[in-house]
Amino acid sequence: MQCQPRAASISGESSSSILIYLLNSKVYQSQHPEIVKSVCEHLQQFQTASVPISHVLVKSQILGTIWSCAPELEDGRFKCSDSFIQHFLHSHLHWTMHTSTQAAQKTPQNWEALCEDMFMHLVYHIKMYNILPELVINADQTGVCLIPAGNKTWAPTGSKQVAVFAKEEKRQFTLMVASSAAGNMVPFQAIIKGRTTREMGILWTPGGDNHWSSTESMKWTDNVLAPYIARAKWRLRAPASQKTILLIDSWSVHIGEEYHSWMREKYPYIKIAYIPSGCASFFRRLPV
Structure with missing residues (x-):
């Protein structure tokens, strides 16, 4: 899905707060629904094609879509953390992590x-x-x-x-x-x-x-x-x-x-x- 850049701004709110509302709040999603929809559609396409969905991929997709569609929402203070990504995937796509264990690094005692x-x-x-x-x-x-x-x-x-x-x-x-x-x-x-x-x-x-x-x-x-x-x-x-x-x-x-x-x-x-x-x-x- 291709979304069109928006130049709108919300008075009285910081852009980082707007960004969080945009991705997590059902109330504010109506202002920029195309961003959430675009991110979800691209991630679903990756999953359908059996592409591994990692936090790095999801973070790149979210930030890339925001920068492309509504760059005014990203003011440098927003951090797309792992916990934020997990919440986004759970709340919007109802996805959970399917994982396996891996060996830990061997560290000297001293x-x-x-x-x-x-x-x-x-x-x-x-x-x-x-x-x-x-x-x-x-x-x-x-x-x-x-x-x-x-x-x-x-x-x-x-x-x-x-x-x-x-x-x-x-x-x-x-x-x-x-x-x-x-x-x-x-x-x-x-x-x-x-x-x-x-x-x-x-x-x-x-x-x-x-x-x-x-x-x-x-x-x-x-x-x-x-x-x-x-x-x-x-x-x-x-x-x-x-x-x-x-x-x-x-x-x-x-x-x-x-x-x-x-x-x-x-x-x-x-x-x-x-x-x-x-x-x-x-x-x-x-x-x-």
Whole structure:
């Protein structure tokens, strides 16, 4: 369903309050019924096509419809939280979550001590070399499914059989994400299995037989990280020799001698700091 943008405003009410009324209140729905109807119809189409209905998908659908149809209702204060999404799905579609359990992350018993040691390690280098926030870079990798799927989806309450499209789909690519302590985002890099030479207008890094990063593909530093550091130093009027911190996970490819030797030789100004194994979810919060 396509809804037409509305320019109407309600005097005496904040737009965030109006937005909540719009999605939850039977009284106020009459003012913008096309938004609720559009969101529900699109979600029903996804469910009919066996597309997994996750909170991320529902949030994107709700916010996208609001921005498209009535952007004046979104003033930045409204938060489409998980509890809000659950209430919306229950009240408007009568859906419940059909889910399965998953294994929890293995965390070291002394994770607090490990994280404290890591924190003090960072403090030491930042103070010793006078490193500014723009040059403290937190990088991480995550596997991204080509077709998002899983064992969790929203479906009508009481459903006995719940089909999910591409449930067995396992093809992934690796997305390299990095940001600075100042909040600046470093350009993304995708590492994809393949050996193509076709020009696609993006930084294309074939990953060989494995979509996860290898030592060769970690030369992301050449094309992404090093240019970012150079631009940051130019803005800060810092010398080329100014130290930089790169915070990464303790993967075997990161701590291997080949990668270390290459980094020491080509980028001696980059100090590598490793997050203790099993502590990434506690030590940092990088949403990837």
